[in-house]
Amino acid sequence: MPEAWWRGAVIYQVYLRSFADGDGDGVGDLAGLRSRLPYLSELGVDAVWLNPWYPSPMADGGYDVADYRGIEPVFGTLADAEAFIGDAHALGIRVILDVVPNHTSDQSAWFRAALAAGPGSPERARFWFRRGDGDAPPNDWQSIFGGPAWTRAPDGEWYLHLFAPEQPDFNWNHPDVRAEFLDVLRFWFDRGVDGFRVDSAALPVKDPDAAPDGRDPYTDRDGVHDIYREWRRLTDAYPGRMLVGEVWLPDQERLARYLRPDELHTVFNFPFLGAPWDAAALRTVIDDTLATLAPVGAPATWVLSNHDVTRTVTRYGRADTAFDHADRKHGMPSDLTVGMRRARAAALLSLALPGSVYIYQGEELGLPEVEDLPDELRQDPIWRRSGRTDPGRDGCRVPLPWSGTEPPFGFGAGTPWLPQPADWKDLTVEAQQADPSSMLSLYRAALRIRAAELGDGALTWLPMGDDVLAFTRDSGLTCVVNLGADPVRVDGEVLLASGPLDGDVLPADTAVWLR
Numbered sequence: 001m002p003e004a005w006w007r008g009a010v011i012y013q014v015y016l017r018s019f020a021d022g023d024g025d026g027v028g029d030l031a032g033l034r035s036r037l038p039y040l041s042e043l044g045v046d047a048v049w050l051n052p053w054y055p056s057p058m059a060d061g062g063y064d065v066a067d068y069r070g071i072e073p074v075f076g077t078l079a080d081a082e083a084f085i086g087d088a089h090a091l092g093i094r095v096i097l098d099v100v101p102n103h104t105s106d107q108s109a110w111f112r113a114a115l116a117a118g119p120g121s122p123e124r125a126r127f128w129f130r131r132g133d134g135d136a137p138p139n140d141w142q143s144i145f146g147g148p149a150w151t152r153a154p155d156g157e158w159y160l161h162l163f164a165p166e167q168p169d170f171n172w173n174h175p176d177v178r179a180e181f182l183d184v185l186r187f188w189f190d191r192g193v194d195g196f197r198v199d200s201a202a203l204p205v206k207d208p209d210a211a212p213d214g215r216d217p218y219t220d221r222d223g224v225h226d227i228y229r230e231w232r233r234l235t236d237a238y239p240g241r242m243l244v245g246e247v248w249l250p251d252q253e254r255l256a257r258y259l260r261p262d263e264l265h266t267v268f269n270f271p272f273l274g275a276p277w278d279a280a281a282l283r284t285v286i287d288d289t290l291a292t293l294a295p296v297g298a299p300a301t302w303v304l305s306n307h308d309v310t311r312t313v314t315r316y317g318r319a320d321t322a323f324d325h326a327d328r329k330h331g332m333p334s335d336l337t338v339g340m341r342r343a344r345a346a347a348l349l350s351l352a353l354p355g356s357v358y359i360y361q362g363e364e365l366g367l368p369e370v371e372d373l374p375d376e377l378r379q380d381p382i383w384r385r386s387g388r389t390d391p392g393r394d395g396c397r398v399p400l401p402w403s404g405t406e407p408p409f410g411f412g413a414g415t416p417w418l419p420q421p422a423d424w425k426d427l428t429v430e431a432q433q434a435d436p437s438s439m440l441s442l443y444r445a446a447l448r449i450r451a452a453e454l455g456d457g458a459l460t461w462l463p464m465g466d467d468v469l470a471f472t473r474d475s476g477l478t479c480v481v482n483l484g485a486d487p488v489r490v491d492g493e494v495l496l497a498s499g500p501l502d503g504d505v506l507p508a509d510t511a512v513w514l515r
């Protein structure tokens, strides 16, 4: 692959805790991941993105980082991490890490020092410590996980946390913070990693003392771009490395600002992820995406799922197929047969669009969201912080089923940290690789054809009716997706279809690749 490999890469998201467990403690780890690398190679992915693997008390699944230069002991050691990077590279798979600049763990050395040093100390200046308003917090900001965004230290001062109290926010006006993160990026680039996924990338810059100016006080503040310009300068010193931002912004113009040539290389396409299963809505998102990215020269990314959102099969089987953080529609009825058909079609759609594609682990197996986890096993802080009204994100984080007919389905020797449904016996890797009509077989075939035939040329829409998304790529590959109720006639040599065709007729909720 060329130096700008990320422009067209298929990137597989590894949620390490739930991928494969090598040491039998019920939690996925680096030994498990290394043993399963041949699976990823056979699937045909170009890169993996790993959720945080750093030492962490796991108050938010590792997004509470206690040490940015180490490996969480439950996952392995720094030597394991280096061996993993070497193994992946030997298979031609690049490695993207998660970096979390907005906040750290309350157990990090800096935050502990800040608490110990007391009010007014230089140690506290790296965070947002403030005196309250009497017994009330310094302002009315709310945490994204629910409840106030301020927690009181034993000496009476309050500190800011946009997420859980265990995740104190850094003060990015402080030079120590800026220098620290440049050094962290360097630390991992020097160990061979190929890029970073930047967590909560629109949030680091804020000023709780500033008077309200009518805009969101901590999202997408202009100053945030200085950070990414600095990071880009550093990244450019390492050839072939990239940065992808987690930027949830509805406004595509604001989003494109993160992708100016001297900032991030790509951002996740969340408008695409959130769009309902509707031809007009999806076409609008695709057109808007391509139109806003063209002027900054950044490639699109196509994302259907990740560790924070409802699994595709479940979402597409509901009456309302859009995804919205504020309303996860947890427990709303879902027809999983319909959902599976649409998820298969959506996979062919996203893999045929121009740009790179992210696949969240388990999507290639068509796993549904697990909605009946026992309450006492739920770990997502959203569950607790919402007063047990929002079950949160554990349902898309259940350990993968690899083989066998009962839990733990080859995940590892121990009891998985979240229980797997008994009916996943039909969804294991083992069961699916023996079945040419499985979701796994579809993904493998699609990735193979994509690598051989898709090219990086432009997309041209074909007029095939309001309920049909149809386009040709410059390479000659045509993708037709039927989102309507009526069958449509297609013409050409069928390379791959998401479901059975009836002669040259494409049924509802089905996609086909033609030449």
Ligand code: GLC
Residues within 6 Å of the ligand: 060, 063, 064, 100, 163, 199, 200, 246, 307, 308
């Ligand atoms: C990002 C992560 C999410 C995490 C949050 C706080 O949105 O994807 O899992 O909880 O940031 O770090």
